[in-house]
Amino acid sequence: MSEIELYLLEYDRNKDESLRIAAQTATRLESKDLKLVNLIEHLGEYLTNEDESLRAKTMFFLADVLSAIPAKTLSRQQRGLLCDFVLSRIAGDPESIEPSVHSLIGLESMGKWEDERAVEIFKTLLESTNPLKQFKLQKQRYSVLQLIDILMARYRNALRGAQSSDPDMIEKLVFYFDGEKDPRNLMIVFSVLLVPMTEWDIAAHAQDFFEAVFNYFPITFKPPPDDPYGITAQQLKDRLRSCIAATSFFAPYAFPALLDKLDSTSPNTKRDALQTISTCASGYSTRTISLYAVNLWDALKFEVLNVQEEDLAEQALEATSNVAAKLSGSQELHDYLKTVAKECNEHLEDAPTKQSQASGRIMQAIAKASPEASNFLMRAILPQIVSLFNAAGSLSKRRALLAVILQLLRSNVAVFGEWRTSDPEFLQRTINSNNALRDFSEQIQELLLDAVVYSPKEEVSYRILSVNSLTELVKLRSLLQDQQISKTLHALTTAILKEPSYENDDLRLAAEAGLLEVAHQKPQLVVNEAFPVFLAELPEDVRSEESSSLRILAAFAKLGSEEKIFETVVMRLRNRLTSAFQLPASGLYILALLNALLYTLIRGAYKELAIDVQNSYYNSMVIWLLEQVQKREDVLRSLAERAAIFNAIGRICRIIVLNQDDRVQQEIAGTIYNLQNQTEQDELSRHDSLLISTHLLAALKTDVPLPFAPSNLLQRLVSVMKSDSTIAEITTASLSQMTLIVNKHIPESELKPVLDEAGLTKTNAENFSDATVLDIRIEFSISKALLLRNSRLTPSKISHLLQRLPDPTHGPTIARGFSTLLAPDEFLTAENHCHISKLHQQKLFSLTVPAIATASRTTAASTSARQNYLLALAGLLHYLPYPILVPELPALVPLLLQSLDALDTPLKASAVKTLTEVLAHDPEALAEHANALASRLLRASREGVGSGVGPGARNEAEVRSAALACLAMVPRALRRETLVPMRTRVVRELTAALDDGKRGVRREAVRCRVAWIGLDDGDED
C-alpha cells in the first residue's frame, strides 16, 4: 500500500500512527527518495473523490507532511506551487478548510511569503470563506483565524497597501467574523480587528466596524469550571475595550452607546462602561474628546455625586481626569473645566454636604491630570474657597472647605512634585509650567496657620486637617520660600512641644508626622530652626514620669527616621546623655535617653547609613558607653532600674556590634571575657556586666573564636544563678547566655561532651526528685537552643521532659515550660546569627503532640497528670503555626474541648484561640462537636457563677471575649442544619453576656448574638 492509503486507514484509528506515516513521507521527500510532483499526483485521485471526508483527510495528510518537513527541504518554487495548489483547494473545497489552512501555516513557517502572496491568500480567504460562521466547528474557524492572525501580524504593511487600492477588502472584512461566539476565537477576532481599526482608513465603515465589536458589549462570559484554555472574562473585556477605544471615528457611536449603558441596573455593566469611557478618553483624539467633554461630564459626575459603589465612583473620577488630561494643551480644556468649576463651586457653597464632599474628590482627580488643569482649577476654586471660608458661620463648614483645600494641595503635589523629587523625566515635564498655586500660597498658608493656632483645642479633626494641609504646602516643589516654611515649622514645633494632652494626642502625632515630612524636604532648615527649640525644652534632669520632657524627648528621637538628620539627632542625644551621666541625672531620665538612642537605631535611619559610617559607631557609641559604665558609681539606684539601664546599654551595643567586621567582633569576644572575669567587682557591678555581656554575646558571629571554654562559661552561669536566684533579671540573662552559647558556639560533635561536662542534665537522672525549678528552667533553655539548631540531641531531651510530666511535684512546672520552647525570644533570632532550623516547629510538634495525645487518653493517667498534659499541650499549640496542627486535628479537638473546662485563664484563652483557627480553616473537624463546643464556649463567656469548680471557675475578660468571638464564627463555619436546633438556646443564653461588666466583652457578645440571630435568615432566600 502507498503511504497515503496507510494514512487514510490509520487516520481514524490511531492518530499517532498516522502522524508517523506522514513523518515518514516527509523524510522521503527530504532524502529526495520521493518527488513532490509524484506525491501531489498521487493525492489527486483521492482529492477528486466524491466523499468529502475522504478529501479532507487527504488534505490532512498533506498538512501533516508539510508540518513534519524540515525548513530548507522545499525550494521557493516548490512552496509557491504548493501554495497555489492549496489555495485552489480552499476556493473549491470548503470541507477541507481546516487541513488547507494548516498546510498554509506550515508553508509560511518554512519561509516568509512575498507581499503579493500574502495579500492573495488574505483575499482568497475573504472571498471563499466569507462569512466565517458557515463553518460549524469551532476548530475550523479557529484554524482560519490563526492564519488571519499570522497574516495581520507579519504582513501588516502589505495588507494595508492592498486595502487602500481595493475598498472591497474592508467591506468584506467588517462582516467576515459576524456571529462568532466562541471565547477562544473572539480573543483572536478582537486582536485581528484592532489592526484595521487603528491603521487602515476605515472612516467610511466606522459604524460597521464599531458594531462588529460593540455587539459583544458588555462581556458576560463566565469560564466553565475546568476550562482548559484558561481564557478569562477580563482578557476578553480588555481586548474588546482596546477595540472600542481604537479610533476616534467610533466616538459618535461609542459615547452615546456607553453613556446609555450607565443607566444599567447592573453594577458590572456600569463598571465596564466606565472603564471603556475612561480608555476612550485617553485613546481618542483631542478634537473628538472636546466635542463630547461636557456630555461626558454630565454623565460621569452623577456617579461621583451619588456614589452607588465606591469603585464605580473611582472609575468615573479616572474618566473625568482622563478627559482633562487629553484636552490639556488645547483651548477646549477651558470650556470643560469652566463647567466643572462652576458646578463644584455651587456645591461648595452648601458645604458640608454629600455633594460638596464629592466635589472635592472630583477637583482632586481633575487637577492632577496636568499642570494646565491644575492651574485652571486653582484659579477658579481657591479664591471662592477662601471667601466662603472667611464668611462661614460654622466650624463644620470650614472643616469641609479645609478638606477640599487638602485635596487640591495633594493633587498639586502630584502634578508639580516635591522638593525631594529627583525623577529627571518628571522634572523636565513640569519645568516650564508655572504653578498657579503660587499666587495663593501665602494666603492659604496664613489661613491654615490661623486654623491650627487659634481654633479651639478640642476641634481635633479640624486642626489635623490644617496641619496636614500645611505639610503638603511645604512639600510642594519650589513653592514656599524658606522664610515661609519657617512659619509652618514654628507652628508644628509649638504644637508638638506646647500642646496639652488631648484625646489620644492625635493632633500632636499629626504635627510630628508633619515635622518629619518637613525634615525630609528641608533637613537643614529643621536642624537650624527646630532643633534648638527642642533641645531648649530638654532639661538636665527629669525626676517625674509625668514630665512633658519625656514626651518631647520621644518626639525628638522620632526625627531620627529621616536619614539626612539622623546623625545630628544621635549626636544631640549623646550630648544629653553625657551630661546626664555626669550629673548624675535620675535613672529614669538616663533610661529615657538610652531608649531614645535605641529608638533611633532600631526605627530610625541607622540601617540606611553607609557601612563605614555604621562602623564608626563602634568607637563613638559602644566603646564610649562601656567607658561610661565603668565610671559610674551611683549604687543607690534600685535593682530594677539598674537592670533596665544596663539592658538598654546592652541593646544599643548589640545593634552596632551585629555587623561589625571580624576584628571588632574579636575585640568584643575579649570584652565579654573581661566583663565576666573582673574579680575586683562588687556584686552589683557583676550583675551589670552580666546583663551587658548577654547582649554582646548575642551580637557575636558564630565563627568568632571565644577566649574561654564554653563549658566553663556554662558552669559559671549556673553558679551565678544559684547564688543570685532571687533576681529575675539575672536568672533570665544567664539562661539567655546559656542558650546563645549552646546554639551558636559549640559544634554539633562537641555538644554532648560539653553538656555532660557542665553537668546540666537532671530529668533523666536518678535523683530527679532533688531537682529545683531552676534545674528545670535550665533544662528547657538548653532544649530550646538544641531544638532551634536541630541538633541530634533534641529528641532525647524532649522525651525526658515528656516522661516527667506526670510527676506530682515537678509536673506542673514542666508543663508550663513547654510553652517556652517555641515562644519568641529576644536573643535566639536569625538576626543574632543564631542557628534557626526552618523545620523546628514541625519537629517539636511531631516529637510532642502525638505523644501527649496518646498519654492523656490512657486510663492510667491521673487527673492531675491529665491536667499537666493539657497544660503542656496548650503551651505548645499557642505558638505553633496552624497548618502544622492540621494532620492531628481529630485527636486534638477533644483535648481542646477538655481544655476549655480544665485550664486556667491564659491557657484557656490559648485553647479558644486554637479552636477559632480550626473553625476558620477546617470547620468540618468540629462538625460533630457543635453542641459541646457551643456549651463550653457559652460557659467560658460567663464570668464565674455556675461555671463549675476548679481552676477554670473564674473566666477573665480576655477569655470571655475570645470565647464569644469564637462562638460568633460558628454560624458561618458549621452547617445550618446542625445549628438551627441550638439557635434559640444560644441566643437566649447570650443575653447574660450582653450584660457583662466589661465593655469589650459586651461588644463581642453583641456581634456573636447578631450572628446567631441571623441564622434563620437562610430560609428566606
Next chain:
Amino acid sequence: MEEELKDNANPTILQLSDLPSRRRDEPSKKRDAARAMLFEDLVPSYPDPFSSGLPSPTSSEEDAKVYPSDDVEEIDEQEIYDLIAHVSDPEHPLTLGQLAVVNLPDISIQSSAAPSKSRITTARVLLTPTISHCSLATVIGLGVRVRLEQALPPRFRVDVRIKEGTHSTADAVNKQLGDKERVAAALENRNLMGVIGKMLEGCT
C-alpha cells in the same frame, strides 16, 4: 433617575472622625517605671511562664488597654450611640451617625426609681430625620429599635421616638414605634425586614 425619588438627595453629612466616640483613656502613666514609658513597644517583653503564670494570647500591653481594670463598666449613652450610629440610612450609603439622625445628646438612660433589685433600665433614643417630611422615618426608627433589642440585655426597655419638632408627622410615627403590637406586626413583614437587615449590615 432614582435619585430624584429620594426625599433628600443632598443631605448634610458629618466627617467620620468628628462623630462622638469613646477615646481611649490616657494610657496609664503609672506603668512599670523601669521601662520608662517612652517607646514601650521598642523592646519586646515576653512573660516568664515559670514565675508569672503563662503567656497570654494577646500581648499584655493590649490587654491593659482593652481591659484597663477590674472596675465594672456600665452601659452608658456612648455605648448605645456606638450600637446604632453605624446603622445605615435606607436611602444613602451613609450611617445614621454621619447624617446626624442619631446624636449623642439625644440618648438617655434612666434606671428605674426603685432601688437596685429590679435593675430595669430605660434607654431612650430621639431621632432627628434629615428633613421634616422624611417618609422613611418609621423604617429608620424600627431599624434602631431592632438593633437595640438584639444588642441590649433584657433588663433594658427600649424607647425610640422622633425628636420633637423635627418631623411633620412625628406623632403618628411615634405611635407606630411605641406600639408593641404594631412593631411586632411590622417585623413579620418580610420586605420590611429585608430593608432593615440591609440597614444593620454595617453594624459590627
